[in-house]
Amino acid sequence: MSTDQAIDATPTATPLAVRFQGWGTAITLVAVWALLIAATGLYRPDFFAHQTVLAIAFTMSIVGVLAIGQGIIGISGGFIDLSQPACLILTSLIAVRLSEAGLPLPLVFVGAVLVGMVWGAFNATIVVLAKLNPVIVTLATNFIGLAALYLVFQLAQVPNGSEIYHMGRASFLGLPVIWWPMLVLIIIVGFLMRYTRYGRRITAVGGNRFAAQARGISLKKTRFATFMAAGGFVGFAAVLFASAAGPFNPSSASTMQLNVIAAVILAGISLAGGRGSFWMLLLSVGFLSTIPTSLVFFGLSSDTQSIFQGILLMIAVAIDGYRARRGTP
Amino acid sequence: MRNSVRAFALMALSVPVLIGLAGVAEAQDKFKLGMMVGGNTCCEWMKAQGDVARALAEKMGWDYVELSNNNDPATALKNAQIMVQEGVDAAIQFNGQPSTNPAISAVMKAANIPIVTYDIADPGMYFVGIDNLAAGIAGGEQLGKIMKEKWNCEPDLVISSEGAGAGIVNEWRTGGMRTGVKNICPDIPAEKYISFEGSGDAAVALPAARDLLAANPNAVKMAVVGINDGGVLGLINAAEQLGRADEVIGWGQDGAFITGDNVNPHLAGSVFYFLEGYAVYAIKDVIGPIAEGKEVALKADAGDPASKVQPCPVSAEQAKAVPDMPERVAQLLAAPAGTTEYDLFCLNK
Numbered sequence: 101m102s103t104d105q106a107i108d109a110t111p112t113a114t115p116l117a118v119r120f121q122g123w124g125t126a127i128t129l130v131a132v133w134a135l136l137i138a139a140t141g142l143y144r145p146d147f148f149a150h151q152t153v154l155a156i157a158f159t160m161s162i163v164g165v166l167a168i169g170q171g172i173i174g175i176s177g178g179f180i181d182l183s184q185p186a187c188l189i190l191t192s193l194i195a196v197r198l199s200e201a202g203l204p205l206p207l208v209f210v211g212a213v214l215v216g217m218v219w220g221a222f223n224a225t226i227v228v229l230a231k232l233n234p235v236i237v238t239l240a241t242n243f244i245g246l247a248a249l250y251l252v253f254q255l256a257q258v259p260n261g262s263e264i265y266h267m268g269r270a271s272f273l274g275l276p277v278i279w280w281p282m283l284v285l286i287i288i289v290g291f292l293m294r295y296t297r298y299g300r301r302i303t304a305v306g307g308n309r310f311a312a313q314a315r316g317i318s319l320k321k322t323r324f325a326t327f328m329a330a331g332g333f334v335g336f337a338a339v340l341f342a343s344a345a346g347p348f349n350p351s352s353a354s355t356m357q358l359n360v361i362a363a364v365i366l367a368g369i370s371l372a373g374g375r376g377s378f379w380m381l382l383l384s385v386g387f388l389s390t391i392p393t394s395l396v397f398f399g400l401s402s403d404t405q406s407i408f409q410g411i412l413l414m415i416a417v418a419i420d421g422y423r424a425r426r427g428t429p
Numbered sequence: 430m431r432n433s434v435r436a437f438a439l440m441a442l443s444v445p446v447l448i449g450l451a452g453v454a455e456a457q458d459k460f461k462l463g464m465m466v467g468g469n470t471c472c473e474w475m476k477a478q479g480d481v482a483r484a485l486a487e488k489m490g491w492d493y494v495e496l497s498n499n500n501d502p503a504t505a506l507k508n509a510q511i512m513v514q515e516g517v518d519a520a521i522q523f524n525g526q527p528s529t530n531p532a533i534s535a536v537m538k539a540a541n542i543p544i545v546t547y548d549i550a551d552p553g554m555y556f557v558g559i560d561n562l563a564a565g566i567a568g569g570e571q572l573g574k575i576m577k578e579k580w581n582c583e584p585d586l587v588i589s590s591e592g593a594g595a596g597i598v599n600e601w602r603t604g605g606m607r608t609g610v611k612n613i614c615p616d617i618p619a620e621k622y623i624s625f626e627g628s629g630d631a632a633v634a635l636p637a638a639r640d641l642l643a644a645n646p647n648a649v650k651m652a653v654v655g656i657n658d659g660g661v662l663g664l665i666n667a668a669e670q671l672g673r674a675d676e677v678i679g680w681g682q683d684g685a686f687i688t689g690d691n692v693n694p695h696l697a698g699s700v701f702y703f704l705e706g707y708a709v710y711a712i713k714d715v716i717g718p719i720a721e722g723k724e725v726a727l728k729a730d731a732g733d734p735a736s737k738v739q740p741c742p743v744s745a746e747q748a749k750a751v752p753d754m755p756e757r758v759a760q761l762l763a764a765p766a767g768t769t770e771y772d773l774f775c776l777n778k
Contacts, residue, residue, distance in 0.1 A: 146647075149643070149646050151646045151671055152643045154643070154670065154671050154672075155639040155642070155643040155671065158636075158670055159636050159639070254472065254473040254476070255472075255473065255685075257631075257691060259691060260691050260692075260693065260694075268670070269670050271672070276670065341632075344635070345631065345635060346631040346632060346635065346662050346663065346665075346666040347631045347659060348630075348631070348632040349630065349632075351630075352633060353632075355633060392637070393643060393644075395640075396640040396641055396643070396644045401626065
């Protein structure tokens with residue numbers, strides 16, 4: 101039996117606890133989300149309308165895909181990728197330029213994803229080869245990237261009436277077209293992370309890198325691939341962003357970062373690495389995307405959402421810290 | 430022989446010294462203009478303001494120094510101190526985050542350097558800029574006329590896309606647009622005026638705009654005003670995503686998205702300030718006379734400015750005749766001295 105096979109065949113240390121904890125997180129998230137929806141619906145019955153579903157689903161789409169990338173970095177022990185805003189804007193700009201050049205939508209996706217992967221490789225090269233703290237490295241590359249983008253462009257938008265423009269406004273089965281790729285990606289990545297060798301390697305590296313190394317897993321290769329994959333997801337999210345956002349500038353994505361990190365933590369994906377389920381992202385992203393919409397229905401200003409999101413982030417980080425101290429998944 | 434060599438060496442050495450001294454003397458005689466551009470990446474015109482000032486300064490034969498405020502008040506103050514060290518004779522600034530304006534004013538006053546401020550007034554600075562309130566009212570009245578013709582002044586909502594970070598400028602422009610709408614349609618009930626924070630950025634405004642539309646599902650006829658075109662576009666894009674764009678008419682400010690071949694059909698018009706060309710006004714009415722040694726009375730009030738920029742409301746149809754910004758800048762710099770973009774391009778004089 102090879103080392104890889106041994107890892108694949110090795111059951112997790114506490115499978116029942118993992119499953120129970122996973123369900124516990126899911127039940128908590130569903131309960132809080134349902135409570136929020138019920139309270140808003142009681143106050144304003146017109147909350148239960150298709151327009152509300154559309155508004156929330158649009159908000160979920162981009163944050164959800166970004167959260168996959170952030171989650172992969174977190175679960176692999178890379179903590180956080182703070183360079184997502186710069187990568188998102190860079191790849192959105194690529195998407196705009198490719199659309200302006202008349203390329204079909206699939207090629208726009210390919211171009212943006214590839215550039216996102218190159219960005220991830222750049223981060224990985226510094227983190228893995230120079231052995232520097234990924235938080236500091238990605239913070240720095242975000243600054244560098246945004247500064248460079250400021251020099252390149254001021255405003256960009258996809259051409260009105262183009263294929264990508266219509267994608268950002270179209271619906272399918274009553275939900276935004278850009279919501280469906282987010283759903284499919286979360287399901288696929290959740291499956292890959294749980295049931296494939298590569299997914300288990302990423303989790304193993306994040307959980308205990310010494311043990312993973314002892315089992316023959318290359319930390320460098322795994323982390324490199326993880327950063328590249330995360331960059332690719334940002335590139336994918338960028339096409340959705342460019343299609344829906346209208347005109348954007350280099351600082352247009354800065355406000356998303358907190359939401360994405362909060363979604364990852366609320367989903368139970370540990371930023372310290374080694375545990376979490378990507379399927380939970382559907383619930384955490386949905387819950388976080390419902391909050392601002394509910395606030396508006398309650399007659400509160402959209403500015404107040406930052407207060408609620410800040411509080412939620414603190415609670416989520418506290419829960420993550422509690423889980424880490426208890427050693428529970 | 431030895432004396433000849435010494436004389437020759439002395440002459441040879443004296444030539445570069447004399448050239449250097451002459452250069453220093455000329456540089457000291459040359460008027461030096463300092464420009465502190467806004468540095469907010471939101472808007473192309475901020476960079477263009479520096480480009481135009483540089484070109485005009487070169488035309489005048491002046492030295493020119495440019496720094497970026499990076500849309501940051503502390504950086505703006507540091508830049509003012511650098512301008513003093515650089516020994517500029519006069520300075521121009523656009524400071525979109527004006528909390529440090531009093532400190533900047535004090536620094537420049539202590540160094541006896543006159544300073545022009547664009548669009549945001551300070552008691553110690555020459556004010557050159559748009560009458561933001563007049564611009565807001567002009568845009569609002571144009572939108573009001575469309576509402577009167579199309580909806581008989583009976584909209585379901587008049588939505589304001591605010592940009593609270595801009596402070597009083599937001600109140601003048603966005604509030605001015607509401608005033609303009611009321612001038613044409615005075616009987617719209619107060620509860621039909623609602624606002625959301627759009628930060629003057631279409632992408633940032635989008636989620637909040639979607640939420641606002643979702644919370645007003647029965648609104649059919651919606652008019653949108655805002656601090657700039659970007660903020661208004663945020664709501665229009667949200668309406669497109671929720672399948673309600675046909676019910677929305679927007680009128681923006683600043684003209685950023687009303688020209689070119691990518692204009693949203695629901696943006697009915699905007700108000701041009703021709704922001705990139707402000708240096709023409711500053712040099713014509715303030716800096717030029719100072720460079721000639723004339724006394725220029727300090728006019729720091731937006732109501733009684735040192736030089737007033739005229740707002741130019743244009744419909745989307747009219748805007749098709751207005752060239753894009755690079756072309757406008759090219760034509761402005763080719764025009765006789767003192768010609769403004771309002772003179773060259775405004776169809777509603």
